[in-house]
Amino acid sequence: MNRQLLGASRKSDNSGEGAVFKRCSCKDPDTARRLNAGCPKLYRAGGGWHPHHGSWGYQLELPHHPGRPRRQLRRTSGFALREAATAELDHARSLLDLAGTSPQRREIADMLAACKRGTPLPDRDTVAKRVKAGVAVHTDKTxxxxxxxxxxxxxxxxxxxxxxxxxxxxxxxxxxxxxxxxxxxxxxxxxxxxxxxxxxxxxxxxxxxxxxxxxxxxxxxxxxxxxxxxxxxxxxxxxxxxxxxxTYHLRDSNPAIGIELRPQKKRKPKVWTSAAVARWNKTGERPGPVMVWTPAQAGEFLDFAERHDTALYPLFLLIMYRGLRRGEACGLREHDVDFDDHIITVVQQITAVGYQPVTRFVKSDAGERIIPAGPKTEAVLLDYRRRRDGWRQASGDDWPDTGLFFVRPDGQAWHPQAVSDRFEHLVVKSGLPPVRLHDLRHGAATYLRAGGADLKEVQELLGHARVGTTSDIYTSVLLEFQREHADTAADLIPRRPPAA
Incomplete structure (x- = not known):
């Protein structure tokens, strides 16, 4: 009876359904060959399997590629209980069934054939997700x-x-x-x-x-x-x-989550006070990477730029007065400057990717904004427009129609890096303490806030998405401008003069 059961089991190995079997490592005393499933010790006297001799295994016929030999997923031993071998065989069958008759069935078979002895079979849910997504069910990709x-x-x-x-x-x-x-x-x-x-x-x-x-x-x-x-x-x-x-279902977890990096320190603007300028003149050291000129220093720069770079002076002034970003100023279009309604619409910017200029819309809803121009700003921009019209007349048919408000004297768009380079050159020539072009934007916010504007107004001018961003950046720098009011409370409180 046992041999008949064994024979039935072994016969079913080639049916494609797979089978479980029991075997041991005992050897024939005459031939020294392993008895495997033929060992009489595998069976009890009553005909059942012996619970303490041998171990269970299974084998499963796998789909093969055309023109290639047949193959099996075979675990010849290693399971103490028949139920354990049957469970893994069922797991392997369920993996194959995920793909039905599609080509991915062979991919799953490849994955099963590559499983080394002693390693667990792939997780069914993970493979199911990959089958559903139509991506490779197994990958050795780097x-x-x-x-x-x-x-x-x-x-x-x-x-x-x-x-x-x-x-x-x-x-x-x-x-x-x-x-x-x-x-x-x-x-x-x-x-x-x-x-x-x-x-x-x-x-x-x-x-x-x-x-x-x-x-x-x-x-x-x-x-x-x-x-x-x-x-x-x-x-x-x-x-x-x-x-x-x-998306690709090639991993089950993200090992980047939980990695700790050193915190990002926010770079807050500092003012070029008299003491800071004196130290810079002596040592060349800057108090910080982000610096703001005092109103007097800013005026000195604009006067210098007006004399030495008439082409870019209006652009620098607009950034300093109205807080535009460099790309926003370079991308400002002709019809964005409305002299009738005295407003400037910020919609477009020119940025550099590598060194390649790219024109695109501003990056957020808050960045797209309408701001008042102001009479003094308008006066400079109108004067610039008249000068630009003279450039156009001199160029004749060679003048390009860029549609931009700020252009080079030949009518071409300004490259953002060229604008920064010209600004840095002017700062060095002027003898003023160094600031970056972007720091003019910080200056605009600082001067506006020091002049009495509330944080909401500054936020809208700069195009910040949150007023908290505006507050975080400019609260510290405003202290430098508020020192003149530091004794306001003390002046209001009468005190008895000290005894002689």
Whole structure:
């Protein structure tokens, strides 16, 4: 009876349904060959399976590729109980059934055939998600290959965003994580990347301060990755891994979640006070990366720019008076400046991706705004328009119709970087303490707030999405302008003069 059962079991191995069996490692004393399923010790005297001799296994006929030999998923031993072997066999069958008769059935068979002895079979829910999504049910892709696939599949993003993703992948993610199989990537790999980047930062800083000119030259133009840059890099990695889970179904978890990076320190503007200017003249040190001129210094710069750069003076003035971003000023269109209603509409900007200028709409609803021009601002812009009309007449048919308000004397659009370069050149020539072009925008907000405007008005002028952003940036710098009122309370409170 037992041999008949065994024979039936073995006969069913070739039916495609699979079967479970029991075997042992005993050998024939005469031939020294293993008895396997023929060992008499596998059976009790009553005909049932012996519970303590041998182990259970199973085998399952797998779909094969045309022109290739038949193949099986075979586990010849390792299960103490028949139920355990049957459960795994059923698991394997359920995986194949996910794909029905589609080509993905062979992919699942490939995945099962690649499972090594002693390793668990793939999770059914994970494979089911991949089958439903129509993506590969099993992958040995590297993280680098998946990064390239992910970047290629991104659609509808701004060119600046795509450039950021591309740079993060090319410069950091692929060199450090590219060779790791996507399904093996874990938080240890990611932490190792950030450790390596921190070491690289330390090397760059050390080289820049080296007394050896050759060492300094080796890192000329190379900047260490700051906290904000690392946060942006991590955001790219986190987005990529989320898509590997939810879109491509190649992972079940995101190891980037929970990684701790050094916090991003907000760079708040500081004012070029007399003491700060004196120290800068003596040592060349700036009190901070973001600096704001006092109103007197700002006026001195505008006077200098009006004499030495008539083409860009109106643009610099508009940024300083009305707080436009560089790209917004470069992208300002002719019909955006309404002299009849005395308003300026900010809708478009010209930014640089790499060095390539890109024209696009402003990046948020708050950024798209209408602001009053003001009589003094309008007077300068009207004078500029008359001068620009003279340029057009001199150029004749060669004048390009860009539709932009601010253009070069030849009618072409200003490249944003060229505007910044001209500004920095003027600042150096003027002898004023250094500020960035973007700092003129900070100055506009600061002067407006110091003049009595509330935070909501400043927020709307600058195009901030939240008033909290405006408050966080400008509260500290306003203290420098409010020192003249520091004794207001003390002046109102009468005190007895000190005894002689």
């Amino acid at each position: 993280t680098g290959a998946c990064l390239a696939m992910w970047l290629k599949g991104r659609r509808g993003l701004a060119e600046h965003t795509m450039r950021g993703y591309s740079d993060h992948i090319r410069l950091y993610l692929t060199p450090h994580l590219g060779d790791v199989p996507i399904q093996d990537l874990n938080h240890h790999h990611i932490n190792a990347m950030y450790d390596a980047l921190d070491e690289r930062n330390a090397d760059i800083i050390a080289a820049k301060s080296s007394p050896d000119p050759r060492v300094q030259a080796s890192v000329r133009g190379v900047r260490p990755l700051g906290a904000s840059s690392l946060q942006r890099l991590h955001a790219t990695l986190r987005k990529f891994l989320n898509d590997m889970i939810h």
